[in-house]
Amino acid sequence: MAELTIRKMEVDDIKDVMKVDEVSFSKPWTEDIFHLEIEKNDQAHYFIMKLENKIIGYVGMWVVIDDAQITNIAVMPEFRGHKFGEKLFGFACQQAIHMGVKRLSLEVRASNIVAQKMYRKFGLVPGGVRKNYYTDNREDAIVMWVNL
Numbered sequence: 682m683a684e685l686t687i688r689k690m691e692v693d694d695i696k697d698v699m700k701v702d703e704v705s706f707s708k709p710w711t712e713d714i715f716h717l718e719i720e721k722n723d724q725a726h727y728f729i730m731k732l733e734n735k736i737i738g739y740v741g742m743w744v745v746i747d748d749a750q751i752t753n754i755a756v757m758p759e760f761r762g763h764k765f766g767e768k769l770f771g772f773a774c775q776q777a778i779h780m781g782v783k784r785l786s787l788e789v790r791a792s793n794i795v796a797q798k799m800y801r802k803f804g805l806v807p808g809g810v811r812k813n814y815y816t817d818n819r820e821d822a823i824v825m826w827v828n829l
């Protein structure tokens with residue numbers, strides 16, 4: 682069985698994480714953003730998922746006191762549909778609980794039914810809509826949240 686690991690993201694992971702980002706989002710983050718998040722933002726917590734030696738996914742969140750916001754989560758397309766996303770999100774929730782987080786929230790594109798279904802499995806429910814939130818196509822964001 683191939684070894685699956687999840688660990689804290691490091692600066693050396695950025696190039697590989699960007700590959701995941703580029704095939705997952707219409708507006709992938711720049712290298713500078715990742716450096717800022719990993720090196721300068723004390724509130725940011727990023728984790729990568731590795732299958733053997735390959736980074737196949739990552740998740741990030743900001744934690745402010747007892748509130749967490751998921752910033753990004755993605756799995757390489759060829760590895761989707763095998764519960765890797767669920768494992769990654771579950772790991773992030775566990776980490777948040779360890780940090781004393783009471784409430785976790787995120788924004789998701791209205792059209793992103795796959796992600797919304799996954800979040801619902803963790804008890805997240807829609808709590809509001811940010812109209813025209815995404816600048817590339819003015820799509821609405823659904824805010825989803827859960828009490829941990």
Ligand SMILES: CC(C)(COP(=O)(O)OP(=O)(O)OC[C@H]1O[C@@H](n2cnc3c(N)ncnc32)[C@H](O)[C@@H]1OP(=O)(O)O)[C@@H](O)C(=O)NCCC(=O)NCCS
Pocket residue numbers: 705706753754755756757760761762763764765766767768788789790793794795796798799802
């Ligand atoms: C969202 C994402 C991380 C899910 O990862 P994944 O590894 O494919 O998901 P999993 O295999 O763990 O599935 C978890 C749940 O998601 C939902 N899901 C996954 N694939 C689905 C599909 N093709 N259709 C409908 N629901 C789906 C299901 O609820 C599934 O649980 P189930 O298998 O018990 O029904 C992945 O699709 C991805 O990287 N998408 C692009 C980036 C993105 O949209 N990120 C979210 C930003 S808010």
